[in-house]
Amino acid sequence: MSQLxxxxxxxxxxxxxxxxxxxAVLPEMQTLLAQQFNVSHTQFVQIYSIGQVAPGPNMxxxxxxxxxxxxxxxxxxxLLSFFLPSSIFCFYAGRLWMYFGESPWRRSIQNALExxxxxxxxxxxxxxAKASIFDVTTLILALLSLYCVLKTKINPALVxxxxxxxxxxxxxxx
Amino acid sequence: xxxxQDSVSVDLKAPSxxxxxTNFFQIGAISFGGGIIAYERILLVDKTQWLDPDEFMAFLxxxxxxxxxxxVNLAVLAGDHLRGVLGAISATLGxxxxxxxxxMALGVLYxxxxxxxxxxxxLMGIAAGACGLLTAITYRIGxxxxxxxxxxxxxxxxxxxxxxxxxxxxxxxxxxAPIGIYLYRPNAS
Numbered sequence: 001m002s003q004l005x006x007x008x009x010x011x012x013x014x015x016x017x018x019x020x021x022x023x024a025v026l027p028e029m030q031t032l033l034a035q036q037f038n039v040s041h042t043q044f045v046q047i048y049s050i051g052q053v054a055p056g057p058n059m060x061x062x063x064x065x066x067x068x069x070x071x072x073x074x075x076x077x078x079l080l081s082f083f084l085p086s087s088i089f090c091f092y093a094g095r096l097w098m099y100f101g102e103s104p105w106r107r108s109i110q111n112a113l114e115x116x117x118x119x120x121x122x123x124x125x126x127x128x129a130k131a132s133i134f135d136v137t138t139l140i141l142a143l144l145s146l147y148c149v150l151k152t153k154i155n156p157a158l159v160x161x162x163x164x165x166x167x168x169x170x171x172x173x174x
Numbered sequence: 175x176x177x178x179q180d181s182v183s184v185d186l187k188a189p190s191x192x193x194x195x196t197n198f199f200q201i202g203a204i205s206f207g208g209g210i211i212a213y214e215r216i217l218l219v220d221k222t223q224w225l226d227p228d229e230f231m232a233f234l235x236x237x238x239x240x241x242x243x244x245x246v247n248l249a250v251l252a253g254d255h256l257r258g259v260l261g262a263i264s265a266t267l268g269x270x271x272x273x274x275x276x277x278m279a280l281g282v283l284y285x286x287x288x289x290x291x292x293x294x295x296x297l298m299g300i301a302a303g304a305c306g307l308l309t310a311i312t313y314r315i316g317x318x319x320x321x322x323x324x325x326x327x328x329x330x331x332x333x334x335x336x337x338x339x340x341x342x343x344x345x346x347x348x349x350x351a352p353i354g355i356y357l358y359r360p361n362a363s
Contacts, residue, residue, distance in 0.1 A: 017343050018241045023308065027336055028343035046288070046297045049304035050280050056202040056273020057210065057243045063274055064281030075278060083270065086242025087250045091262055093240050094233070094251040104360035110239045112354025115325040116347070118316040119332025125308050126337045132301035141299055145306030150313070156207035160303040167299020168292070 003070055004077050010036065011062065011081040018086060020117020022059030026124035029062075037069050045131040053157050137170050188256050189224065191264045197222070198249055198268030208311070210245035210269075218252055225252060245269065324357050 010032055018025045026048070033039035047068070051061025059082070066078030097106075133139050141163045148159045189197075201213045211234065218225045225233070233255070237247035246266060253265030287293040319325040328350065335346045 016241050017347065018243070019347065020238065022243050023311070025343065031342075043288070045301045045304075047281070047284065049297065049301040050284055051277055052304045052307060053206075053300070054273045054277040054280065055204060055206045056270055056276070057245050058208060059243055060270065060273045060277045061281075063277055064284065067278065067281045068285060075281070079270075079274065083242075083246060083266070086240065087246060087262075087266060090237065090240040090242055090247040090250050091254055091259075094236050094254060097232075097236055106239070108355050108358045108360055110235060111358035112328070112351065113239055115316075115319050115328035116332050116350045116354055118312065118319055118325075119329040119350075120336060120343070120346070121308075121312040121315065122329065122333045123336040125305070125312055126333070128301075128305045128308055132298075132305045138298060138302040141302035142306040142309070145303040146309050147306075149307050149310035156307050156310075158207070160300055160307060163303025163306070164296040164300035167302065168295045170299075171295050 004073060006036065007066060007069060007074060008077050008081040011066075011078050012085045015082050015085040016089065019113055020120060022057070023124045024117045024120035027120075027127040030127050033065065039065065039068065041127075041131040043068070045128055048128065049132070049160065052160050055157075137167060137174075141167055188261075189222070191257060191260055194253055194257060194261055195264040195268040198253075198265045199272060202269045203272035205273075211248065214245060214248050214252070224256055229255070328354050328357070 014025045014029055014032070017028065030041060030044050033044060034041060044065075047061050047064045050064065052058065054060055062078050062082050063075045066074035066076070068074075070077070129142070133142055144166075145159050145163050148154050149156050197217055201210060201217060205213050215230060219227055219230050233248055233251040234244070236251060237244045240247055246269060249265040249269045250262045253262035255261075257264070284293075288297070316329070319329065331353075332346060332350050335341050335349065336343070341349075
């Protein structure tokens with residue numbers, strides 16, 4: 001029970017801190033989960049990656065983390081605590097905005113938050129890269145997928161599944 | 175009297191809760207590989223005209239400024255605009271339900287196979303691929319920012335505080351938000 005409350009508090013905090021979207025809280029999530037719930041960096045990155053294959057908002061993988069830590073109940077607690085606080089916040093912010101209308105300060109806040117969230121996303125990339133790139137094969141796979149997503153029209157979910165298969169084949173053949 | 179007129183004018187345009195739910199459910203089910211915002215725009219502006227392009231852009235801007243996932247926030251705001259609290263709940267549930275079921279199925283598979291050597295090899299490749307995808311997404315979202323000196327400086331310092339100095343996220347936000355807002359204050363040159 002205390003673990004569920006702990007999970008709820010951790011993910012509510014992450015929800016409110018997720019300025020600029022879910023990717024911005026990846027490094028913080030990774031650190032908190034390692035320190036407080038013994039989720040290893042490899043496990044975290046694997047679960048994150050599995051989540052990228054699923055449709056819908058890209059952070060639904062937090063459900064799997066909840067499931068790993070505390071079963072179905074853990075998954076439900078994480079679903080509520082990660083999506084509810086920020087949604088309630090946004091709900092009231094939306095109503096306030098309609099009430100106050102456009103203000104020059106709103107533009108300033110948005111301009112300021114954009115580069116901050118990109119910096120946080122870059123930290124997310126760094127955290128995922130540290131745990132997922134450790135030899136020539138994984139480096140080539142990451143670069144290949146970067147190229148495919150930026151330069152081709154192949155669906156990113158297929159790119160990721162493909163790199164899983166290529167990784168397997170490369171290991172069996174080399 | 176005026177409240178009656180309000181409800182009549184809302185009813186002319188507003189979809190039923192079920193319709194909101196099923197339309198967002200479709201997006202939640204087909205958006206493999208991301209790009210949800212684009213699907214939401216197609217639904218809300220092009221397909222149903224529930225929002226005009228200006229309203230959509232305003233909601234997108236709030237979604238990006240507020241904490242939380244942009245696609246979920248957009249569902250909350252559009253749902254509230256169309257049908258109030260219940261609309262926000264219907265749209266959001268529809269959006270996250272299909273992916274939640276999908277991801278839980280994968281999660282159960284993962285929990286029972288994570289230590290299988292073959293599964294491990296596939297997961298290794300998948301993680302490397304996801305890393306490339308995440309890099310691409312970050313690069314794309316930052317598109318307009320890489321050429322602005324102020325923005326690049328904020329990006330670099332934020333990254334440094336988070337990944338090199340290893341400060342916690344609340345501290346990083348407490349340091350960077352005031353600096354960023356000062357740099358981008360109204361009427362700053």
